[in-house]
Amino acid sequence: xARQRHEGKHQKIxxxxxxxxxxKGFFNAKVSEIAKEARVADGTIYLYFKNKDDILxxxxxxxxxxxxxxxxxxxxASSDPLEKLRIFIKTHLGLxxxxxxMAEVIQVELRQSNKFxxxxxxxxxxxxxxxxxxIVRDGQQKGLIRQNILxxxxxxxxxxxxxxxxxxxxxxxxxxxxxxxxxAQVCEILIQGLADGSSSLxxxxxxxxx
Amino acid sequence: xARQRHEGKHQKIxxxxxxxxxxKGFFNAKVSEIAKEARVADGTIYLYFKNKDDILxxxxxxxxxxxxxxxxxxxxASSDPLEKLRIFIKTHLGLxxxxxxMAEVIQVELRQSNKFxxxxxxxxxxxxxxxxxxIVRDGQQKGLIRQNILxxxxxxxxxxxxxxxxxxxxxxxxxxxxxxxxxAQVCEILIQGLADGSSSLxxxxxxxxx
DNA sequence: GACGCGAATGAATGATCATTCATTCGGGTG
DNA sequence: CACCCGAATGAATGATCATTCATTCGCGTC
Numbered sequence: 418x419a420r421q422r423h424e425g426k427h428q429k430i431x432x433x434x435x436x437x438x439x440x441k442g443f444f445n446a447k448v449s450e451i452a453k454e455a456r457v458a459d460g461t462i463y464l465y466f467k468n469k470d471d472i473l474x475x476x477x478x479x480x481x482x483x484x485x486x487x488x489x490x491x492x493x494a495s496s497d498p499l500e501k502l503r504i505f506i507k508t509h510l511g512l513x514x515x516x517x518x519m520a521e522v523i524q525v526e527l528r529q530s531n532k533f534x535x536x537x538x539x540x541x542x543x544x545x546x547x548x549x550x551x552i553v554r555d556g557q558q559k560g561l562i563r564q565n566i567l568x569x570x571x572x573x574x575x576x577x578x579x580x581x582x583x584x585x586x587x588x589x590x591x592x593x594x595x596x597x598x599x600x601a602q603v604c605e606i607l608i609q610g611l612a613d614g615s616s617s618l619x620x621x622x623x624x625x626x627x
Numbered sequence: 628x629a630r631q632r633h634e635g636k637h638q639k640i641x642x643x644x645x646x647x648x649x650x651k652g653f654f655n656a657k658v659s660e661i662a663k664e665a666r667v668a669d670g671t672i673y674l675y676f677k678n679k680d681d682i683l684x685x686x687x688x689x690x691x692x693x694x695x696x697x698x699x700x701x702x703x704a705s706s707d708p709l710e711k712l713r714i715f716i717k718t719h720l721g722l723x724x725x726x727x728x729m730a731e732v733i734q735v736e737l738r739q740s741n742k743f744x745x746x747x748x749x750x751x752x753x754x755x756x757x758x759x760x761x762i763v764r765d766g767q768q769k770g771l772i773r774q775n776i777l778x779x780x781x782x783x784x785x786x787x788x789x790x791x792x793x794x795x796x797x798x799x800x801x802x803x804x805x806x807x808x809x810x811a812q813v814c815e816i817l818i819q820g821l822a823d824g825s826s827s828l829x830x831x832x833x834x835x836x837x
Numbered sequence: 838g839a840c841g842c843g844a845a846t847g848a849a850t851g852a853t854c855a856t857t858c859a860t861t862c863g864g865g866t867g
Numbered sequence: 868c869a870c871c872c873g874a875a876t877g878a879a880t881g882a883t884c885a886t887t888c889a890t891t892c893g894c895g896t897c
Contacts, residue, residue, distance in 0.1 A: 426845095442739060444654040448885060458846040463886065525738045528794070529652060563815075570812045573795055574788040581787025582780070584738070602780045605773075610820025636875095658855060668876040673856065 427465050430455045431479065434472050439518035443473055443526050473526060474537055480519060481541035484512060488548060498556030499612065503604050505549065506579060510600045513583040521587050524580060546572045553611065563613045575607055637675050640665045641689065644682050649728035653683055653736050683736060684747055690729060691751035694722060698758060708766030709822065713814050715759065716789060720810045723793040731797050734790060756782045763821065773823045785817055 433455035437446045448469055452459045466472045491508045492501050513520040527542065549572035556562030562571075582603060586596055643665035647656045658679055662669045676682045701718045702711050723730040737752065759782035766772030772781075792813060796806055 447883090452847095459885090460847065460887075461845055464844070469885070528735045528738055566812055566816065570792070570809055571816065573791045574813055574816050577787040577789070577791025578784040579787070581783045581790065585783055599780055602776055603784055606776065606781065606784050606817070606820040608820075609822075609824070610816040610818075612819075614819070614824075657853090662877095669855090670857075670877065671875055674874070679855070 426455075426457060426461065430457065430462060430465055430472070431476055433457075434476060435518050435522055438473070438476075438526065439521040443469075443522075443529060476522065477527070477539070478541060480523065481545060485541065485545055485548070487512075488545070492548070492552075498552050498559060498561055499608055501552045502556075502575075502608055502611070505552065506575075506604050506607070507600050509579050510583065510586075510596055510603075513587065514596050517587050520583055524584055524587070546576055549575050556611070561613060562611050566611065571611060574610075578603055578607060636665075636667060636671065640667065640672060640675055640682070641686055643667075644686060645728050645732055648683070648686075648736065649731045653679075653732075653739065686732065687737070687749070688751060690733065691755060695751065695755055695758070697722075698755070702758070702762075708762050708769060708771055709818055711762045712766075712785075712818055712821070715762065716785075716814050716817070717810050719789050720793065720796075720806055720813075723797065724806050727797050730793055734794055734797070756786055759785050766821070771823055772821050776821065781821060784820075788813055788817060 430451065434446075434451050437451050437454055440446075441450075446469075448462055449459050451472070452462055455462075462472070466475065488505065488508055491504055495501050495504060527539075550568040553562055553566070553568040553571045557564055557566075557568075582599055586599070640661065644656075644661050647661050647664055650656075651660075656679075658672055659669050661682070662672055665672075672682070676685065698715065698718055701714055705711050705714060737749075760778040763772055763776070763778040763781045767774055767776075767778075792809055796809070
């Protein structure tokens with residue numbers, strides 16, 4: 418059993434960290450708690466990570482990598498930009514639903530990280546945002562999204578909306594089915610908001626009158 | 628000079644705290660630094676606040692109160708819900724522009740506060756969000772906003788979008804004039820997104836074709 | 838079965854701060 | 868001026884952890 422797969426403990430520690438960080442927040446989390454949760458000695462943590470910050474950084478990096486890969490794969494299913502937007506939204510909220518603890522950590526600590534780790538520049542997060550910018554740009558080229566909107570603004574409007582919805586959902590204890598319903602509404606608002614009204618009927622999200 | 632106006636030091640400490648929290652984040656801020664910034668002895672802080680958390684709570688409470696009062700006043704200028712939305716967006720981003728440090732603290736620590744102060748329930752923040760919900764509800768009654776959107780979802784989509792834009796703007800050092808331009812774009816997206824397309828021409832935000 | 842060695846342990850260390858409180862300050866009062 | 872009292876001070880205290888490292892473990896090898 419000894420001479421463990423290196424990956425084994427590394428991952429075990431990260432999983433424990435997600436749990437503890439989600440529960441107490443990064444700053445109130447004790448390294449010794451993470452160790453306990455991972456069923457590992459305090460010192461062992463330092464064989465796998467430089468320090469407490471380093472744990473958080475790895476959490477981000479590795480999780481964002483998975484998320485980005487997964488998102489790109491899901492998006493591959495369609496070539497229609499508006500449809501892609503819908504997929505993005507549903508996938509994002511779906512991820513939150515399937516791993517609330519991770520979502521909580523990423524949401525809350527992501528903000529923090531801007532300050533307490535001035536050097537860590539968060540490339541991965543920007544890569545994620547830029548998937549959105551790309552979709553918007555593509556939509557503009559195809560005349561489906563209004564030309565006068567800056568993709569860099571749109572990506573933040575979309576992400577911000579999703580993130581705030583997630584926060585709400587993660588913190589409200591009613592982990593009901595509603596996230597599905599919420600996702601649909603967010604789609605409606607954002608897609609109708611971005612769509613170029615001059616091009617005939619918009620994909621179908623804005624079903625109402627018109 | 629002694630026997631200071633009580634209010635005097637209370638406010639001086641809060642102002643110092645905003646500066647320090649914005650710079651280092653709540654957890655990395657030392658009480659002694661706040662004291663130094665406020666030109667006050669360490670112990671003096673404890674004559675005005677119960678503890679470090681208490682400083683942050685007062686910051687929230689008092690600032691949100693001002694913001695809410697100010698926002699409600701600005702909104703009084705119009706009775707058209709879509710126009711009100713525009714006003715809300717511009718006012719919110721205007722506040723961020725005029726007090727970035729405060730915005731930074733509220734944005735970042737607001738999230739945190741959900742965790743590290745389980746008891747502090749943040750009524751003020753919800754009050755702020757509910758201004759948005761009210762506008763949306765009103766718009767629905769007047770047939771200007773789509774009926775099938777839950778105000779509770781809309782308020783978070785709007786707030787989330789604004790908040791993310793602010794984060795971006797606050798952190799990017801280019802404090803240029805662009806926030807004005809950005810506000811306009813956010814208005815366009817959100818107003819077209821919420822508006823009931825079946826009612827004739829939408830207020831004017833979505834100028835394009837149609 | 839004993840030796841070697843990387844992995845793991847967890848008690849001890851040392852720094853860092855929030856908070857306290859004995860002391861001082863300074864102006865108002867008689 | 869002498870006294871009072873609330874306000875302010877800041878050095879000292881005590882807790883809390885992150886991190887280290889001397890020691891132990893346990894497998895694989897001969």
